[in-house]
Amino acid sequence: xxxxxxxxxxxxLVGAVFVVAPAxxxxxxxxxxxxxxxxxxxxxxxHADDIGLARSVNIASARAFEGGGITSGSVIVPSPWFPDFAxxxxxxxxxxxxxxxxxxxxxxxxxxxxxxxAGEIPSLLDENGHFYPTVEAVAQHAVPAEVEKEVRxxxxxxxxxxxxxxxxxxxxxxxxxxxxxxxxxLKLGKEYDLPLLIPRLWLENVPAEFRDAVAAEHxxxxxxxxxxxxxxxxxxxxAYAELIATMGPGLNELIVHLAVDDTEMQGITVNHPxxxxxxxxxxxxxxxxxxFRDLLMVHDIKLVSWGQVRDAMxxxxxxxx
Amino acid sequence: xxxxxxxxxxxxLVGAVFVVAPAxxxxxxxxxxxxxxxxxxxxxxxHADDIGLARSVNIASARAFEGGGITSGSVIVPSPWFPDFAxxxxxxxxxxxxxxxxxxxxxxxxxxxxxxxAGEIPSLLDENGHFYPTVEAVAQHAVPAEVEKEVRxxxxxxxxxxxxxxxxxxxxxxxxxxxxxxxxxLKLGKEYDLPLLIPRLWLENVPAEFRDAVAAEHxxxxxxxxxxxxxxxxxxxxAYAELIATMGPGLNELIVHLAVDDTEMQGITVNHPxxxxxxxxxxxxxxxxxxFRDLLMVHDIKLVSWGQVRDAMxxxxxxxx
Numbered sequence: 001x002x003x004x005x006x007x008x009x010x011x012x013l014v015g016a017v018f019v020v021a022p023a024x025x026x027x028x029x030x031x032x033x034x035x036x037x038x039x040x041x042x043x044x045x046x047h048a049d050d051i052g053l054a055r056s057v058n059i060a061s062a063r064a065f066e067g068g069g070i071t072s073g074s075v076i077v078p079s080p081w082f083p084d085f086a087x088x089x090x091x092x093x094x095x096x097x098x099x100x101x102x103x104x105x106x107x108x109x110x111x112x113x114x115x116x117x118a119g120e121i122p123s124l125l126d127e128n129g130h131f132y133p134t135v136e137a138v139a140q141h142a143v144p145a146e147v148e149k150e151v152r153x154x155x156x157x158x159x160x161x162x163x164x165x166x167x168x169x170x171x172x173x174x175x176x177x178x179x180x181x182x183x184x185x186l187k188l189g190k191e192y193d194l195p196l197l198i199p200r201l202w203l204e205n206v207p208a209e210f211r212d213a214v215a216a217e218h219x220x221x222x223x224x225x226x227x228x229x230x231x232x233x234x235x236x237x238x239a240y241a242e243l244i245a246t247m248g249p250g251l252n253e254l255i256v257h258l259a260v261d262d263t264e265m266q267g268i269t270v271n272h273p274x275x276x277x278x279x280x281x282x283x284x285x286x287x288x289x290x291x292f293r294d295l296l297m298v299h300d301i302k303l304v305s306w307g308q309v310r311d312a313m314x315x316x317x318x319x320x321x
Numbered sequence: 322x323x324x325x326x327x328x329x330x331x332x333x334l335v336g337a338v339f340v341v342a343p344a345x346x347x348x349x350x351x352x353x354x355x356x357x358x359x360x361x362x363x364x365x366x367x368h369a370d371d372i373g374l375a376r377s378v379n380i381a382s383a384r385a386f387e388g389g390g391i392t393s394g395s396v397i398v399p400s401p402w403f404p405d406f407a408x409x410x411x412x413x414x415x416x417x418x419x420x421x422x423x424x425x426x427x428x429x430x431x432x433x434x435x436x437x438x439a440g441e442i443p444s445l446l447d448e449n450g451h452f453y454p455t456v457e458a459v460a461q462h463a464v465p466a467e468v469e470k471e472v473r474x475x476x477x478x479x480x481x482x483x484x485x486x487x488x489x490x491x492x493x494x495x496x497x498x499x500x501x502x503x504x505x506x507l508k509l510g511k512e513y514d515l516p517l518l519i520p521r522l523w524l525e526n527v528p529a530e531f532r533d534a535v536a537a538e539h540x541x542x543x544x545x546x547x548x549x550x551x552x553x554x555x556x557x558x559x560a561y562a563e564l565i566a567t568m569g570p571g572l573n574e575l576i577v578h579l580a581v582d583d584t585e586m587q588g589i590t591v592n593h594p595x596x597x598x599x600x601x602x603x604x605x606x607x608x609x610x611x612x613f614r615d616l617l618m619v620h621d622i623k624l625v626s627w628g629q630v631r632d633a634m635x636x637x638x639x640x641x642x
Contacts, residue, residue: 055588080401083430084588109404117450119440128478129438157449264585267376267405 031219031251034312035304040249042301045221045309046287048073048258049100050171052082054110056265056277060258060284062088065095069287070256071305074100074169077154078112078131086161096305098167098194099158101151101185103138103174105131110268115153121146139178148184151175155192167306169197176202182210190217195309197253199224219309222250226257227283229274236282237291244295251309252301256283352540352572355633356625361570363622366542366630367608369394369579370421371492373403375431377586377598381579381605383409386416390608391577392626395421395490398475399433399452407482417626419488419515420479422472422506424459424495426452431589436474442467460499469505472496476513488627490518497523503531511538516630518574520545540630543571547578548604550595557603558612565616572630573622577604 032041051061052075062085064070075082075097089095103124105111111130114121118129123143125131132138158165168189170176175185176198189196200220203211214220225243227236234242243254259265259280269276286292296303353362372382373396383406385391396403396418410416424445426432432451435442439450444464446452453459479486489510491497496506497519510517521541524532535541546564548557555563564575580586580601590597607613617624 055585058588059584080431080433081588083432084591087430109408110401111404112401115450117439119438129436260584262583262585263380263581264376264583267379267402270405 031309031312032249032302034315035302035308037302042247042249042299043251043304044247044296044301045072045251045253045304045306046070047169047253047255047306049169049226049255050076050257051097051100052076052079052085054079054081054259054264054268055084056260056262056268057081057258057280058085058088060260060280061085062092064256064258064284064287065092067288069284069292070258071303072096072098072166072307074098074167075158075163076100076102076171077158078102078105078115080112082158083161086158086163090162093162093164094307096166096307097163098165098169098306099155099163100169100171101154101175102171103131103142103147103150104133104135104172106133106172107268108271114150115157116146116150121150124150135172135174135177138174139180142178142181144180144184147175147181148188151184151188155188165192165194166310167195167197168192179207182206186210186214186217193314195219195306195313197221197224219251219313221253223248223252224255225252226255227279236286237289240286240292241295244299244301247299247301251304256287258284258287260284352630352633353570353623355636356623356629358623363568363570363620364572364625365568365617365622366393366572366574366625366627367391368490368574368576368627370490370547370576371397371578372418372421373397373400373406375400375402375580375585375589376405377580377583377589378402378601379406379409381581381601382406383413385577385579385605385608386413388609390605390613391579392624393417393419393487393628395419395488396479396484397421397423397492398479399423399426399436401433403479404482407479407484411483414483414485415628417487417628418484419486419490419627420476420484421490421492422475422496423492424452424463424468424471425454425456425493427454427493428589429592435471436478437467437471442471445471456493456495456498459495460501463499463502465501465505468496468502469509472505472509476509486513486515487631488516488518489513500528503527507531507535507538514635516540516627516634518542518545540572540634542574544569544573545576546573547576548600557607558610561607561613562616565620565622568620568622572625577608579605579608581605 030039032043033039048061048064048070050057051073058081061073113125113129113131118125123141123146175181196218198218198220200222203214203220257275257280259277261277261281265277351360353364354360369382369385369391371378372394379402382394434446434450434452439446444462444467496502517539519535519539519541521543524535524541578596578601580598582598582602586598
């Protein structure tokens, strides 16, 4: 296994070198100022991905929300365990939850298809009616109009079950890393009036025709981080501690993958130690430990949520305004 | 909760009074004889229902197969956890596994739809693309041709994942208790050359036009038993001990519902103590306990499997031949 840890997500996914970006354009009020902090404050969304994937994940995410270990999370609507989390959400709202737009079903045995009827999204489904397992396969087959239909269906299903989403992001980076789907991602964010996860590094690497439109209308996330491969040279906590100690100013997001390491989660993540069951338990242990809060305090990192980003956006703040 | 326990399934489901039926017509070789036992031997299939429902159920069922606590089981093919069990099956075959024909999704939050594309089985699906939760709703909506299509798809999906089914039975009794579906059940059993779960009490209550055709071609199960409601007056073991002590001659089936009582299973069976997570753990504890084997020995009950029934049927044995 590779020894890359806590590298920026965009660097991992597109192979670029990460550069710490400025928190805002010169002379412009930063998001931090808008939220009442110093212009160069270090803001951090601690974000639980894949909520709804498993009962184990739902329990872990609820525990982290209740203990303050995360500020936001996003849900996999097509997963069989999404309705279970939606029931929890309805009893515990408001919770800061977005839609983790999902077009893949990457686990070996635990599969799902779309929220839309299969006949309406044939380009997204394999011969068993499940999503394809990889972003590459989605890129090869997906018809953007069917993606738009399915993403709308996921948002509407979540709303029907009582979720009031604070943001949209994208499972395995699918909507960001398939160029043909980027317009759909931007369009739906605008239409639903929701902020999108847009990493600055990603923005610096997209064709120019997108860049200006995106920068004008969105709050870009300066640093997006997550564990991305096992590393035996440091403990889990040491790796996160280093990340937190070196985090830059502006808006940051730490993506964590939470689960209880139990037989269900071991079954879902079989043959996949990266992002596996024990891995996710380590993330849960870290975000719920007092040590994590202490590190944030020592390094003067301000926890924020996607709901705050949405509200700042709604009041007229855009990255280049 | 009702205090009925271990009542015959048909009595519970159709409200009839259970009558111990003879093991075979007079002068006819009984199944027991065909299997090398005395004509009036007490044969018992110990059958795990709902395999594939959950990771918890798969683990419990595997444990029971490996410990000899069950002789047969059947799988819910449309459930998200069916492929996980199929992988176990491929590594541990031969296992005596049939298809638990499933047209309902009865749990509050954990749902599934059909194996067939939704557009091909609209009469079986609710507005979210899931099966209806009750047999009554299936009876109200189901078009038999769509049922036939879906049942075939379940059998073929199981075969595609390596299962060689030994029999067919029917989740929540759907194919038996909706008269319009009985011909499909009989037709598919014949076409796939597989025995069907047909309780004698059910057979005695169906219209005469079915009865003769069924009796001519099928081995009927004389007594079908399962726990059907909580009872606080006896322990779980006491209730089963009474059943075993009073079991009649002929072919019997004890249907058990196995699971590990864990957070996953608690989540699936939320708001449903009957057939709930603790309930299923009690069934698992009972069938894997030495006490169960001792009771069978004391009462001279011979364990048999659906595979043996299939082989007897294939060699020309029918209930009225």
